[in-house]
Amino acid sequence: MLEDSVKKLKSPMASPNPALSKAQADAAFSFFSDWFYECAGVISFSSIEHPKFRAFLQQVGLPSISCRDLAGTRLDTRYEEARFDAEARIRDALFFQVAADGWKSRSDSDCGNSLVSITVNLPNGTTVFRRALISDGRVPCKYAEDVLWDSVINASGSGKGGGATTLCTGIVSDRFKSTALRSLEDQHHWMVNLSCLLQGFRSLIKDFTRGLSLFHDVSSKCSKIVSFFNNNSSARTIFHKYQTQELDHTSLLRYSNGIDCNFMIEDVIASTRAFHLTVHDDSYKLLCLDNPEATQLADLLLDMKFWNDVQAANSLVKLINDTIQDMQTDRPLVGQCLPLWKGMRSKIKAWCARYSNDETAVYKVFDKRFKRNYHPAWSAAFILDPLYLIKDTSGKYLPPYKCLTPEQDKDVDKLITRLASREEAHIVLNELMKWRSEGMDPIYAQAVQVKQLDPATGKMKIANPQSSRLVWETCLSEEFGTLGKIAVRLIFLHATAGGFKCNVSLLRWMKRQGKSRAAMERAQKMIFVAAQARLERRDFSCDEDRDGELFANGDVDELNETFMEAS
Structure with a gap:
């Protein structure tokens, strides 16, 4: 009895709060529905039927939420409000630019699909959402051209003059630079159609991994290291002992024998100390007696030139990625393109000096990419x-x-x-x-x-x-x-073309709705509401990215402590 009384004092099971007034309940539902729509597919409609969630609503004095209402009249009303606001903003603007982001499929999404978001940039610095469509990365250029021009016409219909396409200053897109964009620019002399600067810098990373012997050499050697320590059980056991000691976890190293080797290089660098301890371990030395490959890799892992090359390759990629991250935050205008490329060239010059790399070969790759995107x-x-x-x-x-x-x-x-x-x-x-x-x-x-x-x-x-x-x-x-x-x-x-950044959950959810016309219409309305809300508060990030940052920094230790205390 005493034990039960203590438990009740710790977790008092009070009776549910009295119901809120109608005005309070309406306000609460309004906030909840906005949050639900802006999550855009991350939370399913059926989730609100969960008994624990219903218990929470009861505890705070709210009645149960109707899925039918959330997916029906309330969504319709919220969508009409967002659409009216977006069209009013375009209508009041003197001119605008259409932006298309997502033509290039995401490797981490289902079957290489991506969500193409069409947005409109306005002179006052704001961006409004227009529409979304699913792309599988194999879109014909003519189809993309038609979609982009339809977007120009539709947005122009909201502008002054009722359909004057000359209000559109141009298009910025993450793909189709030399085809659809150029074709539209040739047909309409007042338009300036740009390929996304972010995509140009991302392509520069791929160019370096393809065109520099440094990356070929580093990738080849890292592939041998990763393959050996992943597949040889004896070596893996020794390595995992020191991986736990240095990194507090054990895992297989990511492997790549292709162009995208940067994640593999990152894993090798993160395990530098663990590799050094492994090859000095007596058990590994015994392994070397019967395994020539183990001996060869031990020599490689103790070679300072190898580690200098690995660090150089990783440093160059990080250099470009840092610039890309800044551009995603700052969203540069077209006048900043030349200064950004010039600044990158200066950084690469300093990188060449630091790691004693041949400037001629590096600049050849760099200049070729600059000319392609210029x-x-x-x-x-x-x-x-x-x-x-x-x-x-x-x-x-x-x-x-x-x-x-x-x-x-x-x-x-x-x-x-x-x-x-x-x-x-x-x-x-x-x-x-x-x-x-x-x-x-x-x-x-x-x-x-x-x-x-x-x-x-x-x-x-x-x-x-x-x-x-x-x-x-x-x-x-x-x-x-x-x-x-x-x-x-x-x-x-x-x-840059970046606007509404969708997450993988949203893409999967939208694909599932494609079997039903009514479901797809609801999905489009939810995406419109979510995108417009994020663009209003200039939120160009993704929930998945923020979650990754949370678990990648010191906050994860606090979370672990919380979990340990709870258990």
Whole structure:
């Protein structure tokens, strides 16, 4: 009896709270439904029928939730609100850019499928969602072209002028650079269609793994190490002893004999100390007496040149991935493309010096990728964006033409001429010459270039990102009337296609709904609500990524302690 009384004191089973008022219950259901929809497929409708969840609702004084209501009228209402808001924003914008992300299938998704999200970027820096479709990575270019152009037409229908496709400044997509995007750009002179900058840098990693002998050598040697320690039970037992000692866990090392060897290299580096202890272990030395491969790998694992090469390969990949991560957070505009590539080239130069690698071979791969992804709009936006004006000896702030190659200099004239109407071509070239020679008033230029510390990242960032465009619309509008119209559209363009980032659970869930038209319609509505809500709060991450970060940092130790205490 005493024991039961103590348990009740620790966990009092109080009677359920009195029911909330109708207003309170409605507000609670509204918050719950928003959260449920924004989870977008991670939580199933049937989950709310779980008895423990129903017990929770009862404990807090709420009645049970109806699945039918959640998937029916409440979803319809929430979708109509989100759709109306999205269309109103596009309708109020002077122009916009269509972004398509997901054409390139994800390797970690079912059967190589991915969710293609079509979004619309607006001049005020916001992004609104339009639609989603499933892609298996084998989409014909003509189909992609039709989808993209339909998206332009549909979004233009929400804009001023009721269907004026000239409101669309262009498209940024993570694929189809030389086909669908170029075809649409050729057909519509006012459009600038870009391949996603993120995809270009990701492709650069693949280029290096394919084109540099360093990666071939490191991959080959790491494959031998991983294969031996995974398959030889005696060696594996010894290795796992030291793996537990150094890493607090045992696991097989990830193996790769193909291009994507970076995860294997990461595993080998993480186990560096465990490998050294293993090959010095007396049991492993005995194994070497009867196994020549064990002896060969022991020599390799004690070779400092091998570890230097492994570290060099991993360092180069990390260098590019860090830049990719920054771009995912900052979402650079087209004017930043040239500076970003130039900055990466400088980092690679320092990497070559640090690890004594031949610059010629590295730059050959780098320059080839740059040329494949380069678009003349990079140079034009770089020249027109007041953010990059340079103060000369006379005190003027002039566009940075000296930073361009002769070919890029010509690209500026060609692109700006194409974006202008035939009647205004000569006017815009005259204004461009004036811009080149006179630039901008120092007061305005300095105001545009003001930077401040970003407390979230600890880096200096432009205080007002919209000022580059606004200065063309105001103080430069009279002097550069025709060029200004082109400049505000051009320098606004986003260089990356990332918008709503779906998780694998959502993709699997959406595929399951494809068997029913009604179910697919509900799925599309949920995706629209979820995507629009995330874009409103500028959340471009994925729940899976955040979960990975949580369990990869120190918080995991706190979680383990919590689990241990609970058990």
